[in-house]
Amino acid sequence: MDAWLDWARGPAFVFSFVFLLLGLLRHVALTAWEVAHVWRRAGDRKLPLGKLLRATLLWLVPFTRLRHRFWFGLTSLVFHVCILVVPVFLAGHVALWARGLGLSWPAIPNAVADALTLLAVVTAVLLLGQRVFSRATRSLSRVQDFALPPLVAVPFATGFLMMHPGWNPFDFQATFFVHVMSANLLFVLTPLTKLSHMILMPSTQLVAELAWHWPVDSGSAVGRALGKEGEPV
Amino acid sequence: MAQQSGRYSYYEETRALEVTDRPRKFLEAFAAVLEHSSYGIALDAYARVGAKCSRCAASCQLYQATGDPRDIPCRRSELLLRVYRRYFTYGGMLRARLFADFALDDAAIDRMAEEFYRCTACRRCKLTCPFGVDHGLVTHLARYLLAEVGVVPKALVVSVREQLAGVGNTSGIPAAALRDTCEFLHDELQETYGADVPFPIDVEGAEHVFFPAVSDYLLEPDTLMGNAAVMHVTGGSWTIGTGNFDGINYGLFYSDRMMERICKRVGAEVRRLKGRKVLVGECGHATRSAWLLPNFLGADAPPAVAFLQYTYRALAAGKIPLKREKIAERLTYHDPCNLARAGRITEEPREILQAISAEYVEMTPNRSENYCCGGGGGTVSIDEIRAFRTRKMGKAKADQIRATGAKLVVAPCANCKKQLKEVCEDNGLEDVRVVGLHDLLLKCIDFGAAGGKGKE
Numbered sequence: 071m072d073a074w075l076d077w078a079r080g081p082a083f084v085f086s087f088v089f090l091l092l093g094l095l096r097h098v099a100l101t102a103w104e105v106a107h108v109w110r111r112a113g114d115r116k117l118p119l120g121k122l123l124r125a126t127l128l129w130l131v132p133f134t135r136l137r138h139r140f141w142f143g144l145t146s147l148v149f150h151v152c153i154l155v156v157p158v159f160l161a162g163h164v165a166l167w168a169r170g171l172g173l174s175w176p177a178i179p180n181a182v183a184d185a186l187t188l189l190a191v192v193t194a195v196l197l198l199g200q201r202v203f204s205r206a207t208r209s210l211s212r213v214q215d216f217a218l219p220p221l222v223a224v225p226f227a228t229g230f231l232m233m234h235p236g237w238n239p240f241d242f243q244a245t246f247f248v249h250v251m252s253a254n255l256l257f258v259l260t261p262l263t264k265l266s267h268m269i270l271m272p273s274t275q276l277v278a279e280l281a282w283h284w285p286v287d288s289g290s291a292v293g294r295a296l297g298k299e300g301e302p303v
Numbered sequence: 304m305a306q307q308s309g310r311y312s313y314y315e316e317t318r319a320l321e322v323t324d325r326p327r328k329f330l331e332a333f334a335a336v337l338e339h340s341s342y343g344i345a346l347d348a349y350a351r352v353g354a355k356c357s358r359c360a361a362s363c364q365l366y367q368a369t370g371d372p373r374d375i376p377c378r379r380s381e382l383l384l385r386v387y388r389r390y391f392t393y394g395g396m397l398r399a400r401l402f403a404d405f406a407l408d409d410a411a412i413d414r415m416a417e418e419f420y421r422c423t424a425c426r427r428c429k430l431t432c433p434f435g436v437d438h439g440l441v442t443h444l445a446r447y448l449l450a451e452v453g454v455v456p457k458a459l460v461v462s463v464r465e466q467l468a469g470v471g472n473t474s475g476i477p478a479a480a481l482r483d484t485c486e487f488l489h490d491e492l493q494e495t496y497g498a499d500v501p502f503p504i505d506v507e508g509a510e511h512v513f514f515p516a517v518s519d520y521l522l523e524p525d526t527l528m529g530n531a532a533v534m535h536v537t538g539g540s541w542t543i544g545t546g547n548f549d550g551i552n553y554g555l556f557y558s559d560r561m562m563e564r565i566c567k568r569v570g571a572e573v574r575r576l577k578g579r580k581v582l583v584g585e586c587g588h589a590t591r592s593a594w595l596l597p598n599f600l601g602a603d604a605p606p607a608v609a610f611l612q613y614t615y616r617a618l619a620a621g622k623i624p625l626k627r628e629k630i631a632e633r634l635t636y637h638d639p640c641n642l643a644r645a646g647r648i649t650e651e652p653r654e655i656l657q658a659i660s661a662e663y664v665e666m667t668p669n670r671s672e673n674y675c676c677g678g679g680g681g682t683v684s685i686d687e688i689r690a691f692r693t694r695k696m697g698k699a700k701a702d703q704i705r706a707t708g709a710k711l712v713v714a715p716c717a718n719c720k721k722q723l724k725e726v727c728e729d730n731g732l733e734d735v736r737v738v739g740l741h742d743l744l745l746k747c748i749d750f751g752a753a754g755g756k757g758k759e
Contacts, residue, residue, distance in 0.1 A: 281345035289563030
């Protein structure tokens with residue numbers, strides 16, 4: 071078991087984390103390239119930058135955006151806060167980064183981390199519940215939409231059990247292994263699934279606006295490409 | 304199709320036997336459009352991030368009215384996004400080879416044709432999408448591609464044909480009839496208000512060249528008289544061009560190729576008359592098309608001025624003298640989606656109305672969160688679907704109007720006006736009148752104080 075755990079915490083983690091970083095970097099690079107490409111060709115280069123910035127910030131910090139679907143919005147918001155704060159600011163994780171790369175930042179108290187961890191698991195279950203029991207949402211959902219919330223909950227549930235060995239009915243090493251491997255799996259999945267929104271989110275408002283800015287003569291260029299220039303209306 | 308022959312019935316796959324060229328043509332058009340326009344950047348992002356949270360369902364008035372899951376914006380957009388993913392991304396191509404994934408066939412095209420014309424492209428859902436997915440843009444693009452395989456509502460094509468290959472405007476009004484109409488409106492103003500309000504035609508070098516929805520010349524003379532009166536009392540420099548006096552651009556609803564040709568005709572007329580600005584009458588989609596002019600004409604396109612903005616500025620500068628008595632009836636304002644959704648024109652009409660009305664009330668929701676009249680995206684011109692438009696799509700609007708108790712609804716948009724009149728008729732609101740903003744303003748202008756020879 072120790073060998074497996076060492077593998078999960080060593081090469082498997084390094085691979086998944088590098089995959090995550092490179093994958094996200096690819097998204098950023100592609101988006102930046104596309105934005106530059108579209109803007110360079112556009113006939114109209116005036117963008118409502120103030121409005122775009124405002125919309126982007128409103129959605130990045132969506133506390134004011136809860137009116138429609140209030141309970142869903144609130145669950146989603148709490149879920150996101152928890153899953154962002156705990157992995158980054160848990161004392162145990164901070165210590166790992168300090169040991170591995172010599173980087174260090176303040177940690178949150180373990181009691182707070184416990185509460186947020188439980189909230190993360192509860193909200194993940196609620197999100198899945200809302201997806202399953204709301205007719206509209208269910209009819210839209212793909213496999214990844216059902217699978218991701220429980221998958222995200224796994225590292226949090228196992229992490230909680232590791233912090234409280236007295237309550238853990240399973241073997242500590244096994245729990246540890248599942249904890250690390252489920253996180254590794256999520257790192258790999260992030261650039262490949264809708265989880266990529268963690269990096270694409272800030273660009274979506276800009277992208278939606280830019281898509282309305284076409285090159286001059288785009289219509290006739292399409293007509294030429296399709297051999298329809300002379301065609302009657 | 305189930306067939307009955309003797310004892311045994313069997314099922315015949317007629318669709319499978321029918322081979323048409325449409326899927327191939329659709330994909331060819333898709334490829335060409337992706338290459339020569341900018342839609343790719345949005346499709347690429349939407350195909351990657353879409354969270355399928357269905358928050359858009361809570362804001363879509365079509366889904367609220369029908370309760371049919373196919374009307375959820377995110378689900379509708381998926382019809383096009385899956386084509387994009389399958390044929391234009393590596394992941395999709397790989398998936399298709401591994402799992403016999405979705406393939407574009409005639410049935411898929413028919414489904415898109417149906418669903419993308421149920422949506423009015425009002426873009427209300429964009430405001431509630433965490434990722435800002437612009438389902439209106441997806442609808443716009445899908446209709447463009449459908450048009451390239453010959454799927455367009457007849458009403459839209461007929462109008463555009465008249466404009467591009469016929470008389471030169473969507474209502475088929477010849478230049479001579481335009482002159483007559485303007486003369487008539489001039490006389491009408493003289494008779495009713497005692498004011499000598501000119502309708503300048505083909506004046507070279509005017510600052511503004513006027514492009515109303517051309518149907519106003521037939522259906523909304525009061526709006527036009529109001530427009531002319533405002534230009535008169537403010538001393539504005541403007542002209543109507545006989546070469547092209549139609550602001551309508553149904554290309555916006557189904558084809559960028561047509562939209563470009565119509566926009567270029569607008570640009571050509573402004574150049575011919577050596578004008579400087581495009582002054583758009585009371586019309587939502589005409590205003591939005593005019594805002595898109597630089598897309599087609601480049602950076603030196605003439606700037607577009609919406610009439611509401613012109614009037615508001617003039618009023619704020621004290622250039623429009625108003626009578627003391629205001630409109631007594633309770634009135635409310637409908638925000639046309641194409642003006643208000645992106646927050647571009649919301650306050651100007653309210654300021655004007657508050658200046659001329661004794662009892663102005665808001666409908667809720669309003670401004671950028673307004674409900675569509677129900678006839679957006681060109682669907683208002685399709686008479687065959689009136690029952691769907693007014694009773695389903697228009698129901699939210701009818702309820703809103705009823706809740707205000709107003710007997711006057713101001714809608715500065717030719718399409719909204721037609722639709723709202725029908726919505727009121729079909730929803731038991733016969734006593735509600737739908738009018739343009741300049742119709743009312745006209746009644747309140749003090750021509751005497753303006754230095755004209757007013758009766759009063």
